Amino acid sequence: MNSMNTKIQLENKTITLIGTAHVSHLSAQEVLENLSSGSYDAIAIELDDERFKGLKQDKSWENTDIIQLIKQKKTGLLMAQLVLASYQKRIAKANSIQVGQEMMTAIDYASAHEIRLLMIDRSVTVTFQRIWRALNFFDKMSMLTQLISSVFTNEEISEADLEKLKEQDILQAALSEISTKFPKVAEALIFERDRIMAYKLRHAPGKNIVAIVGAAHVSGILSHIENPNLEIRDLMVVPAPKPSSKILSYIFPLSIVALIVITMIMTPNMALNTIIKFIVFNGSLAALGTLLAFGHPVSIITAFVAAPIGILSPVLATGWFAGLAEAYMRKPKVTDFMNLQDDAMHIKGWWKNRVLRILLVVMMANIFASFGSIMTSIDLFKNLFK
Numbered sequence: 001m002n003s004m005n006t007k008i009q010l011e012n013k014t015i016t017l018i019g020t021a022h023v024s025h026l027s028a029q030e031v032l033e034n035l036s037s038g039s040y041d042a043i044a045i046e047l048d049d050e051r052f053k054g055l056k057q058d059k060s061w062e063n064t065d066i067i068q069l070i071k072q073k074k075t076g077l078l079m080a081q082l083v084l085a086s087y088q089k090r091i092a093k094a095n096s097i098q099v100g101q102e103m104m105t106a107i108d109y110a111s112a113h114e115i116r117l118l119m120i121d122r123s124v125t126v127t128f129q130r131i132w133r134a135l136n137f138f139d140k141m142s143m144l145t146q147l148i149s150s151v152f153t154n155e156e157i158s159e160a161d162l163e164k165l166k167e168q169d170i171l172q173a174a175l176s177e178i179s180t181k182f183p184k185v186a187e188a189l190i191f192e193r194d195r196i197m198a199y200k201l202r203h204a205p206g207k208n209i210v211a212i213v214g215a216a217h218v219s220g221i222l223s224h225i226e227n228p229n230l231e232i233r234d235l236m237v238v239p240a241p242k243p244s245s246k247i248l249s250y251i252f253p254l255s256i257v258a259l260i261v262i263t264m265i266m267t268p269n270m271a272l273n274t275i276i277k278f279i280v281f282n283g284s285l286a287a288l289g290t291l292l293a294f295g296h297p298v299s300i301i302t303a304f305v306a307a308p309i310g311i312l313s314p315v316l317a318t319g320w321f322a323g324l325a326e327a328y329m330r331k332p333k334v335t336d337f338m339n340l341q342d343d344a345m346h347i348k349g350w351w352k353n354r355v356l357r358i359l360l361v362v363m364m365a366n367i368f369a370s371f372g373s374i375m376t377s378i379d380l381f382k383n384l385f386k
Helices: 025-037 049-056 066-071 075-094 101-112 124-134 137-152 159-167 170-174 176-181 183-202 215-224 243-266 268-292 297-312 318-329 334-338 340-344 354-385
Strands: 005-009 014-020 042-045 116-119 208-214
Touching (some): 025 101, 042 101, 066 354, 101 116, 124 183, 208 215, 268 318, 318 354, 334 340, 334 354, 340 354
Antiparallel strands (some): 005 014
């Protein structure tokens, strides 16, 4: 066994941890060798039910309801998941291997030998939602920008480089810079999942268990697994928004309204001009963002009309209206969902694929509308002091 394999002896069971790179020929081979050499009554893998189904069913993206995602404010989460899936697929494709090959090896082995299979990771949706909730608007935009730029790079990755991924799992690899910049991302992405997998392994049925996990999690699991008082209930749910974040969501639009009213009172002869300028300026920027995403003309007009409303509302966003208009005007086809991950690997695909273009419309309309609100505030302040 190599250095990435660790045996843990608890009171009533033995657990063998196998640390792997998630896109590597050697990792898959090591998993098979270890499974064949042991007599295990349970095989645990670093997957949740969602990712397990996705790994077994290549058509899982076809069931996506893009309109419901927009209404539920989950387009950013979908973008992040898609980009990470495409990042992983790009690495695998460059090295002629299957995504999650070492996990599939374990799944197939468990099925062939009738061994209990355990999913020990947290729902990937909950993980992304906890990350999303921890970031402010600008942090979210920065994360998406860095993720998307990682997809468009053409850098070749060798098998030796892939083996270095044993120092971090694929999620951590794609978000490594972001995890450094935003510690809360690393907390939800790595450290919380360490505790969850340690807890599930400690309480897993079986006397001799083997666990296949990303090597980044091995040390974390080891640091928690012997703790009999370890609890994870608070880590399995998405926390409610903090009261302060709700208050802040109201303060900004109210501040803009106050600035507009004060400006109108101080210069009543410019009242109509102030309102028109506010509407045209913000609407034009939101429309420009939608245009850059190659949105439908109706989506562009919708962004223009919705921008002033979105800026003044703490619960509505310009991008949601523009995205819904895009989804209605250019309904995604089955082929768009079938090619979702492949198209997300190429910059042209984001404008060609209707699902991806809807996500771009939502993001670009929101970003440009936000720039408009900031610049409007600055302009109103300048007018006050003139």
